[in-house]
Amino acid sequence: MVTGILSMAFVWFLFAGKAPNTILAAACIALGAFFWHFSRHQHDHPLPIDIIAQSSKLNGVNASLKFWTVLASIAICISSKNCYTGIFLMAIAPVIAVYAGGMDFDHYLQILMLPLGFLLLSGLSLLFSVSMTQIEGVASFRALGIWFYATTSSQAMAALVVSRALGAVSCLCILSVTTRMPDIIAVLRRSHCPDAIIDLMYLVYRYIFILMSLHHEMHDAAKSRLGMKDYKTSLRSTGMVYANLLARSYHFAAKNFDAMESRCYDTGIRFLEHSTKITMTQGWVCAVLLAVGAALSLMPL
Amino acid sequence: MSDLLKIENVSYQYDGKYRALNNVSVSFAEGELVAVLGSNGAGKSTFFLCCNGVLKLQSGKIVYNGVELKGNKKDTFTLRQAVGLVFQDPDSQIIAGTVESEVSFGPLNLELSKEEVEKRVEESLVQMDILRYRDYAPHYLSGGEKKRVSIADILAMQPSIILLDEPTASLDPQNTDALEHILLALNESGITIILSTHDVNFAYRIANRAIVFADGEIIADANVDEVFSQEDTLKKAGLKKPLLYEAFEHIQKAGLCKRSEKKPRTIEEFAWLMGDADALA
Numbered sequence: 001m002v003t004g005i006l007s008m009a010f011v012w013f014l015f016a017g018k019a020p021n022t023i024l025a026a027a028c029i030a031l032g033a034f035f036w037h038f039s040r041h042q043h044d045h046p047l048p049i050d051i052i053a054q055s056s057k058l059n060g061v062n063a064s065l066k067f068w069t070v071l072a073s074i075a076i077c078i079s080s081k082n083c084y085t086g087i088f089l090m091a092i093a094p095v096i097a098v099y100a101g102g103m104d105f106d107h108y109l110q111i112l113m114l115p116l117g118f119l120l121l122s123g124l125s126l127l128f129s130v131s132m133t134q135i136e137g138v139a140s141f142r143a144l145g146i147w148f149y150a151t152t153s154s155q156a157m158a159a160l161v162v163s164r165a166l167g168a169v170s171c172l173c174i175l176s177v178t179t180r181m182p183d184i185i186a187v188l189r190r191s192h193c194p195d196a197i198i199d200l201m202y203l204v205y206r207y208i209f210i211l212m213s214l215h216h217e218m219h220d221a222a223k224s225r226l227g228m229k230d231y232k233t234s235l236r237s238t239g240m241v242y243a244n245l246l247a248r249s250y251h252f253a254a255k256n257f258d259a260m261e262s263r264c265y266d267t268g269i270r271f272l273e274h275s276t277k278i279t280m281t282q283g284w285v286c287a288v289l290l291a292v293g294a295a296l297s298l299m300p301l
Numbered sequence: 302m303s304d305l306l307k308i309e310n311v312s313y314q315y316d317g318k319y320r321a322l323n324n325v326s327v328s329f330a331e332g333e334l335v336a337v338l339g340s341n342g343a344g345k346s347t348f349f350l351c352c353n354g355v356l357k358l359q360s361g362k363i364v365y366n367g368v369e370l371k372g373n374k375k376d377t378f379t380l381r382q383a384v385g386l387v388f389q390d391p392d393s394q395i396i397a398g399t400v401e402s403e404v405s406f407g408p409l410n411l412e413l414s415k416e417e418v419e420k421r422v423e424e425s426l427v428q429m430d431i432l433r434y435r436d437y438a439p440h441y442l443s444g445g446e447k448k449r450v451s452i453a454d455i456l457a458m459q460p461s462i463i464l465l466d467e468p469t470a471s472l473d474p475q476n477t478d479a480l481e482h483i484l485l486a487l488n489e490s491g492i493t494i495i496l497s498t499h500d501v502n503f504a505y506r507i508a509n510r511a512i513v514f515a516d517g518e519i520i521a522d523a524n525v526d527e528v529f530s531q532e533d534t535l536k537k538a539g540l541k542k543p544l545l546y547e548a549f550e551h552i553q554k555a556g557l558c559k560r561s562e563k564k565p566r567t568i569e570e571f572a573w574l575m576g577d578a579d580a581l582a
Contacts (some may be wrong), residue, residue, distance in 0.1 A: 050398075051438075051441070180438075182399055205398055206398065206439075206440075209438075213440070255388065255393035256393055258388075258393075259388050260406075262353045262355050262385075262388075263381070263407040263410055264407065264411060265406075270406070270409040270410070271397050271402030271405050271409065272401060272402055272405030272409065272422060
């Protein structure tokens with residue numbers, strides 16, 4: 001819901017003075033209705049991202065191809081001097097993830113919702129400047145004795161930054177919903193990323209789930225003993241849960257290292273890696289995607 | 302049978318204070334199925350960590366296949382390859398993001414070719430009946446499935462001896478039964494199985510030999526029937542007799558048993574001894 005309100009405000013102030021108010025109001029209401037409808041149908045228990053990646057139809061596509069295409073798209077998007085590349089990537093991302101990958105559109109939006117909220121908030125802060133005296137701009141209002149105003153140049157700047165950021169986030173979203181984390185780490189290993197970083201990535205990925213499950217158990221145990229009965233008690237219980245979690249994570253780390261050593265671990269964690277062949281179609285799709293992105297980035301404003 | 306692994310006068314102290322193992326000597330022959338019994342803190346886990354070479358011996362020696370292993374890098378590698386250790390909690394052992402990568406970790410550390418690693422991984426997954434989970438993330442598997450993954454981890458390294466630390470801990474009866482079948486099948490294939498457990502019923506059903514630890518020392522090492530007949534040993538180790546064993550003793554005492562060749566290890570053997578001729582069919 002918050003993202004819906006933020007998106008309405010952002011669109012209103014971004015196009016203020018550029019489009020008739022009635023059309024702008026209709027667009028904002030449509031946007032708000034879309035987010036309201038989505039928030040009503042939001043899943044209570046969202047699917048973990050690695051389950052989505054595992055079941056994606058694009059999971060079998062060569063991970064290196066996906067990784068480098070996404071990275072190149074991000075580079076083109078953030079170096080672009082106009083909004084078109086960002087908008088293009090933002091539009092093409094759900095097509096790839098939902099149509100080609102076979103995931104639910106609701107799940108896609110749910111994943112995008114949090115970064116979208118942050119980006120819109122940043123967009124609004126870019127749109128507005130503050131002043132103690134009234135300054136005429138394309139839009140202005142007074143709150144808490146301070147004047148907030150937007151100008152055409154701030155609108156252009158906000159549009160450019162937000163479109164770049166949303167384009168890049170959409171690219172990352174495609175990668176995370178179509179490629180499992182171990183496959184991404186394997187691509188980084190093949191790209192000669194230092195062993196220490198790769199080892200840490202593998203262990204951090206694994207431990208996120210172990211510690212999350214442990215935290216969940218400890219939290220429930222505290223709750224069952226009335227540890228969350230009021231604000232003050234819950235603060236104390238949460239502190240104790242986190243302290244215990246830290247101690248347990250040290251214990252886990254020591255045990256884990258023993259288990260690795262017992263299986264002849266010496267230097268560097270290595271796992272079996274499979275690399276699927278890149279088909280002609282996949283190669284062409286990626287090349288066309290990058291070419292369109294690059295062509296759009298060179299277009300004049 | 303010749304000794305495959307021999308532990309001689311091994312002692313181990315944590316932080317130079319707490320003595321976890323005190324002058325332990327024991328040997329294991331090829332194809333044995335041994336239960337290591339004892340209460341919490343008796344030294345079972347430390348013993349396993351020493352047998353696998355994770356803990357460096359502070360005194361004593363380890364002889365594998367007639368060769369004394371000195372504790373240098375090469376010998377430690379040989380020991381870890383030959384003696385696999387399955388940890389009590391699979392989450393302490395599993396480190397990879399998929400089941401297949403997890404099982405490949407050990408063989409890759411053995412510097413085997415990719416083809417050989419792939420072959421071993423597939424064989425281990427088939428043996429543990431988890432081939433269908435090869436692309437799954439281990440954190441979405443059940444406790445029993447994770448335990449199978451942790452055993453497959455070790456099987457893929459093709460050790461001669463597998464040590465299992467509390468293998469039945471936190472397993473439901475169905476998974477305990479499945480594990481029992483897996484361990485018996487592995488033992489039949491020639492692998493020496495040494496498992497530590499508190500579950501005397503499980504140990505009595507599965508093992509031929511029992512070693513009892515108390516306060517870091519071995520206080521009994523004999524056939525399971527013999528160990529469970531030693532009241533003093535069980536009392537000192539804080540153990541109880543298996544239910545079937547104790548019930549049969551009472552039945553024998555009351556003269557209700559039709560046959561009395563040997564003590565029953567399983568409920569089917571018990572029924573047969575009580576006169577049900579079809580029980581072992």
